[in-house]
Amino acid sequence: MSAPPALAVENVTHAFGKVTALDQxxxxxxxxxxxxxxxxxxxxxTTLFSLITRLYDNVTGSIxxxxxxxxxxxxxxxxxIGVVFQSRALDPGLTLRQNMAYHAALHGIGRAEARERGDALLARVGLIERADTPVAALSGGQVRRVxxxxxxxxxxxxxxxxxxxxGLDVAARRDVVRLVRALVAEDGVAVLWATHLFDEIEATDRLVVLHLGKVLARGTAAEFSGGAALAxxxxxxxGTAPEAAA
Known part of the structure; x- marks a missing residue:
């Protein structure tokens, strides 16, 4: 029997009052x-991510x-699940190591193991030399990598x-995208990457198009574009104007 997917969302609908944010x-x-x-x-x-992470309760379908x-x-x-939300979540007054240690404690990871894991991961994202630097001193791209x-x-x-x-510049965006893709290729992590930026998507990527709360297409990016530009x-x-979707 094959292992279940990392994530399976089935027929999920969610509304805020009379406004339907997600539809089946x-x-x-x-x-x-x-x-x-x-x-x-x-x-x-973002509504879908909030349901997956239990910030909201899904009362229809299954996740x-x-x-x-x-x-x-x-x-x-x-x-x-590991999550990187759109809003910044690190404590700017704490160092990188302190932020990592605090998060590890929330997951019940002991202090020694937390230090070992934290340093290994900071090295993985290219920031171990800044481990004792306050987050407030980092660039936006460095914060995202942490x-x-x-x-x-x-x-x-x-x-x-x-x-x-x-909010990141071109170089910082490229670094974050490369980092996450390396995690998929080298560590086997499954990634759901929400974006409105076409240049972050490669032809062979699995793609889900979500518009006005409905899934309009699923497949590879190449299958969706059919040889045309993805945009x-x-x-x-x-029917969305390019400037609104770029």
Missing amino acids: VSLDVPRGSFTALLGVNGAGK RVAGHDVRRAPGPALAR EVARALLHGPQLLLLDEPTV DAFVAMT
Whole structure:
């Protein structure tokens, strides 16, 4: 029997009052894969992430992480997820090591093991030499790399990243994308990467197009674009003006 996917979302609907944010959304993220969740602001990407991570309660459909239902077995499900939210989550007054240690404690990781894991991950993201530097002294791109390292501390199978490159310059964006893709290729981490930026998606990536709360397409980016530019295919399907989707 094959192992369940890292993430399986089936027929999930969510509303805020009379406004439907997600409408019968289904998607999956295979283990060890990079899946891009493409949609403009307001598509429902952050709402979906909030349901997966139990910030909101899903009352319709099902969400499973490595086979564990997030509603019925939240402990095992959430233990397998690492998250980088769009908003910054590190304490700017603490050093990189202190931030890592604090997060490790939340996962019940002992101090010695936390130091070992934290330093290894800071080295992995190229920031071990800044381990005793306050987060406030880092650039935006460096902060994002530390957030990725922190999200990996407890050894998750699934990494969720919600618009992780927003506000970064071109070089910093490239560094974050390369880092996350290396985690997929070298460590077998499954990634769900939410974005509205077409140049962050490669032709062979698994792609889910989310628009106005509905999944409009699933498959590879190449299959979706059909030989056209990804942006052109997206605009043709959604009717969204390029400047709003770029």
